[in-house]
Amino acid sequence: xxxLSIKQDSILKFIRDFIDDKDYPPSIRDIQxxxxxxxxxxxxxxxxxxxxxxxxxRDREVSRGIELMDGGKRRSRTVNVPIIGTIxxxxxxxxxxxxxxxxxxxxxxxxxxxxxxxxVFALKVRGTSMIDALVNDGDIVILEQTxxxxxxxxxxxxxxxxxxxxxxxxxxEGDRVRxxxxxxxxxxxxxxxxxxEIQGRVLATVGRRD
Numbered sequence: 724x725x726x727l728s729i730k731q732d733s734i735l736k737f738i739r740d741f742i743d744d745k746d747y748p749p750s751i752r753d754i755q756x757x758x759x760x761x762x763x764x765x766x767x768x769x770x771x772x773x774x775x776x777x778x779x780x781r782d783r784e785v786s787r788g789i790e791l792m793d794g795g796k797r798r799s800r801t802v803n804v805p806i807i808g809t810i811x812x813x814x815x816x817x818x819x820x821x822x823x824x825x826x827x828x829x830x831x832x833x834x835x836x837x838x839x840x841x842x843v844f845a846l847k848v849r850g851t852s853m854i855d856a857l858v859n860d861g862d863i864v865i866l867e868q869t870x871x872x873x874x875x876x877x878x879x880x881x882x883x884x885x886x887x888x889x890x891x892x893x894x895x896e897g898d899r900v901r902x903x904x905x906x907x908x909x910x911x912x913x914x915x916x917x918x919x920e921i922q923g924r925v926l927a928t929v930g931r932r933d
Contacts, residue, residue: 728778733758738789746929747833748789748801787831802837803829804865806845810879812858812890812904813850818928832865834840835926842868844923846879846890852904853877853890858928864890866923877925883918893921 724772727735737757741749751763760766773779781837782788806828831843837843848862856877858864870895872878880902891902891912900919902912
């Protein structure tokens with residue numbers, strides 16, 4: 724690209740491809756490995772050059788704080804979302820309360836993932852009951868904290884009597900609720916409407932990150 728060194732052009736292309744593929748920006752270490760660069764300091768030097776030339780914007784207090792600049796518009800700004808625990812996409816299991824969040828455990832999400840919402844949190848998925856909705860074991864789901872849901876929403880539902888939570892699609896059926904898995908081998912959970920409390924509505928899913 725005009726005005727860029729070969730290395731800067733390679734880094735910029737890598738950042739674009741990485742964001743297109745994963746929906747969040749790469750870290751400096753990702754760029755070092757992906758572009759076969761000798762050290763992170765060389766990456767940092769070239770990122771400064773890209774920022775000076777207006778191709779990217781950086782937040783140095785965030786490990787993935789790189790935004791691509793497109794016609795002066797910001798793209799893929801990251802925000803920290805607390806990971807509060809694990810939720811079952813299968814049989815219900817307990818999940819931590821938002822009152823007991825470990826705020827040292829964060830997932831860096833883009834604005835597109837959070838859809839601009841402020842009250843968001845993340846959970847790691849355990850189980851395979853939502854695989855037909857492209858939610859797999861080990862994935863991270865980002866949710867908006869809410870007590871309301873529409874039919875067909877994927878939600879984190881708290882089963883009051885069982886003292887357990889599960890990740891399912893939500894449907895009202897008269898005086899009961901159907902919590903529907905997205906896996907043809909699994910049966911739905913039917914329970915009284917007053918036994919279900921919505922804890923969050925899924926905004927986005929991110930593939931497992933081991």
